Amino acid sequence: MGSENEVGIDVTALRKQSGAITYDPGYGNTGSCESAITFIDGEKGILRYRGYPIEELAERCHFTEVCYLLINGELPTQQQYDAFHNELTYHSLIHEDMKKFFEGYAITAHPMAILSSMVSALSSYYPHAESDEDVDLNVIRLLAKATTIAAFSYKKSIGQPFVYPANNLSYTENFIHMMFAVPSEPYEVPEVIADALNLVLVLHADHEQNCSTSTVRMVGSGGANLFASISAGISALWGPLHGGANQEVIEMLQRIRDDGGNYKKYVDLAKDRSSNFRLMGFGHRVYKNFDPRARLLKASADRVLDQLGVDDPLLDIAKNLEAVALEDEYFLERNLYPNVDFYSGILYRAMGIPTDMFTVMFALGRLPGWIAHWREIRDDPKGRIHRPRQIYTGPTERPYVPLAER
Numbered sequence: 001m002g003s004e005n006e007v008g009i010d011v012t013a014l015r016k017q018s019g020a021i022t023y024d025p026g027y028g029n030t031g032s033c034e035s036a037i038t039f040i041d042g043e044k045g046i047l048r049y050r051g052y053p054i055e056e057l058a059e060r061c062h063f064t065e066v067c068y069l070l071i072n073g074e075l076p077t078q079q080q081y082d083a084f085h086n087e088l089t090y091h092s093l094i095h096e097d098m099k100k101f102f103e104g105y106a107i108t109a110h111p112m113a114i115l116s117s118m119v120s121a122l123s124s125y126y127p128h129a130e131s132d133e134d135v136d137l138n139v140i141r142l143l144a145k146a147t148t149i150a151a152f153s154y155k156k157s158i159g160q161p162f163v164y165p166a167n168n169l170s171y172t173e174n175f176i177h178m179m180f181a182v183p184s185e186p187y188e189v190p191e192v193i194a195d196a197l198n199l200v201l202v203l204h205a206d207h208e209q210n211c212s213t214s215t216v217r218m219v220g221s222g223g224a225n226l227f228a229s230i231s232a233g234i235s236a237l238w239g240p241l242h243g244g245a246n247q248e249v250i251e252m253l254q255r256i257r258d259d260g261g262n263y264k265k266y267v268d269l270a271k272d273r274s275s276n277f278r279l280m281g282f283g284h285r286v287y288k289n290f291d292p293r294a295r296l297l298k299a300s301a302d303r304v305l306d307q308l309g310v311d312d313p314l315l316d317i318a319k320n321l322e323a324v325a326l327e328d329e330y331f332l333e334r335n336l337y338p339n340v341d342f343y344s345g346i347l348y349r350a351m352g353i354p355t356d357m358f359t360v361m362f363a364l365g366r367l368p369g370w371i372a373h374w375r376e377i378r379d380d381p382k383g384r385i386h387r388p389r390q391i392y393t394g395p396t397e398r399p400y401v402p403l404a405e406r
């Protein structure tokens with residue numbers, strides 16, 4: 001029984017007692033662990049990090065405060081917060097040798113490919129982390145350097161020189177600065193963009209046992225180091241059904257716009273099973289009610305576009321699509337509501353973030369969650385390597401036939 005009264009049936013002895021295993025493809029009804037990090041009630045649209053409602057954190061917290069909360073279990077005192085922030089600033093540079101890695105990537109390289117491989121490569125610079133202190137330091141290094149790696153990958157893709165982190169800026173401001181400043185030209189981070197970035201990062205910070213987080217836990221359960229485990233999570237996030245959906249949403253909205261803006265046609269297409277087309281940004285394994293993050297993002301997208309004076313026709317298409325889908329029998333029956341990816345892309349576009357960086361933004365936001373889960377599994381005294389069973393459906397035993405006789 002969990003602290004929010006969720007009930008789990010312990011089946012660990014089932015096979016020993018009955019010879020059978022449980023069968024649950026996609027793990028829709030399988031609890032893989034106990035976790036004290038994030039609570040979701042998908043029916044009621046509730047999301048809480050360490051007990052704090054997402055709405056309160058989104059409105060009042062800086063992202064680095066949420067990082068501290070997720071990773072350490074409690075909100076920081078002012079002193080702890082200042083020390084954490086200073087450490088993030090101190091470690092934000094990447095080793096100068098690592099800059100050479102960027103020369104090896106193709107100019108067309110997807111920034112998710114760069115991020116996952118560069119995060120994995122961090123373990124070649126900081127390989128030894130046995131003690132808690134060393135692990136804590138690697139956690140800081142990862143959080144601090146990930147934004148630098150992400151911004152450098154963008155600069156590489158547009159052929160501009162890298163912009164180094166600036167020590168006088170906050171974590172979020174610094175990322176915007178490294179993305180959009182040009183060396184030797186003055187640049188001031190627009191407050192509205194820094195605030196919007198803070199919101200999206202807070203909203204993405206954790207989401208319990210999703211595909212990428214379960215991957216991090218899976219890899220970590222075998223004892224792999226922090227950087228290797230998180231790199232695996234980044235790769236898992238890339239898929240279009242998971243974090244890659246934010247890029248797919250914008251590409252879908254662009255397709256609808258280029259096709260004359262007939263969004264109803266695409267709602268019909270999504271309902272047609274033979275089409276293989278899904279409304280990207282709709283549906284969720286856990287939420288069977290409105291995703292609370294989508295609600296906050298929609299409001300923020302409206303606000304930011306208004307403040308920046310951006311008129312994005314894709315926002316109108318998105319709103320129309322949502323209105324039609326929310327009244328449609330097919331979507332109602334299946335509880336398909338907009339998810340976090342539906343409006344985040346519109347917000348990123350308004351902030352000037354290019355489409356192929358969208359999933360990187362998700363990854364930057366999800367880092368503290370992945371780290372918290374990796375730490376939870378590392379510190380779990382009952383922890384076992386993750387190793388599911390299967391129902392074998394291949395051929396039964398048969399003799400080998402030599403090559404010449406086949």
Ligand code: CMC
Nearest residue numbers: 241242243245270278279280281282283284285334339341
């Ligand atoms: N458009 C049309 N039909 C859909 C959609 C959609 N976006 N999503 C689910 N369905 C249908 C699906 O065809 C199935 O219908 P039926 O019962 O007739 O076979 C039913 O709804 C249940 O779908 P499912 O695939 O069994 O649901 P799932 O829990 O396995 O998948 C999902 C969840 C998020 C992968 C899926 O809803 C989807 O593919 N959505 C589009 C991609 C997307 O937006 N992903 C981002 C998820 S939120 C952020 C994250 O996790 O990273």
